[in-house]
Amino acid sequence: MARIVILTGAGVSAESGIRTFRASDGLWEEHRIEDVATPEGFARDPALVHRFYNQRRAAAAAALPNAAHLALARLEAAGAHQLLVVTQNVDDLHERAGTQNLIHMHGTLAGALCAACGHRWPAPAEMAPQDSCPRCLHPATRPDIVWFGEMPYRMEEIWAALRAADLFVSIGTSGNVYPAAGFVADARHGGVATLELNLEPSQGTRFFDEARHGPATQVVPAWVD
Numbered sequence: 010m011a012r013i014v015i016l017t018g019a020g021v022s023a024e025s026g027i028r029t030f031r032a033s034d035g036l037w038e039e040h041r042i043e044d045v046a047t048p049e050g051f052a053r054d055p056a057l058v059h060r061f062y063n064q065r066r067a068a069a070a071a072a073l074p075n076a077a078h079l080a081l082a083r084l085e086a087a088g089a090h091q092l093l094v095v096t097q098n099v100d101d102l103h104e105r106a107g108t109q110n111l112i113h114m115h116g117t118l119a120g121a122l123c124a125a126c127g128h129r130w131p132a133p134a135e136m137a138p139q140d141s142c143p144r145c146l147h148p149a150t151r152p153d154i155v156w157f158g159e160m161p162y163r164m165e166e167i168w169a170a171l172r173a174a175d176l177f178v179s180i181g182t183s184g185n186v187y188p189a190a191g192f193v194a195d196a197r198h199g200g201v202a203t204l205e206l207n208l209e210p211s212q213g214t215r216f217f218d219e220a221r222h223g224p225a226t227q228v229v230p231a232w233v234d
């Protein structure tokens with residue numbers, strides 16, 4: 010039974026109608042990263058940051074898993090391999106497709122986090138700066154999203170899985186954001202085979218043993234089936 014760690018990024022959800030970050034019509038074209046995806050930006054203008062994530066939450070709720078999400082869920086359900094999907098995405102399309110063993114390393118739109126006491130609870134459809142934490146009552150509600158300069162979630166578990174893996178597959182990510190962009194090097198260092206599935210060669214494509222390029226809804230099912 011091969012142990013496979015799969016990293017996914019915005020490209021896996023692109024064909025579900027969810028915009029990526031770094032395309033010419035991507036999310037960062039309309040917003041400065043420092044304004045909407047840093048703790049400093051949130052401290053400066055929490056209403057803007059909540060508006061950005063409220064819109065993204067609505068877009069994710071309206072989207073459906075595509076053939077790539079479904080193929081990964083099928084691969085896990087078939088039971089021939091031990092699979093861990095590590096997603097940088099904050100949408101819930103992997104879980105809605107049926108993937109069980111999943112880590113949201115950059116957090117999730119479905120979560121609210123109290124910046125004062127660290128309490129977490131399910132996010133309402135619309136969040137606002139004056140919303141208070143149900144535990145400490147502090148008006149310090151933020152989306153449960155990992156912003157630049159913050160530590161991504163469950164890193165020890167991810168690195169342990171990478172060290173123990175037989176194969177690392179990176180799907181739909183530009184390889185610009187660390188620590189995820191370093192997983193291919195971590196895997197190679199441990200002698201793990203590496204495969205990239207992406208629309209085009211990513212920033213780190215030369216580090217992969219093999220790369221297959223095309224839309225995720227085609228290359229992922231073709232790899233799985």
Ligand code: BJW
Pocket residue numbers: 017018019020021023024029030031032035046097098099115154155156157158159160161164180181182183184185186187188206207208209211223224225226
């Ligand atoms: C398709 C497709 C189709 C399209 N089919 N494919 C200098 C050097 C090194 C590091 C740093 C540095 N300065 C700062 C850092 C650290 C920083 C960082 O990496 N910055 C870089 C910009 C340089 N990282 C951090 O701060 C992270 N924390 C951290 O490092 O903590 C310290 C630490 C120390 C030691 C160990 C561990 C940690 C936190 C990063 C948080 C990232 N957050 C964001 C936003 C929040 C979430 C959200 O709002 O959604 O997460 S940034 C944004 O980028 C988002 C994404 O998850 C992430 C990755 O983007 P992704 O998924 O790759 O999307 P795109 O758009 O870039 O690419 C899409 C790809 O799909 C493209 O290649 C397309 O071709 C492809 N594609 N259509 C297949 N149909």
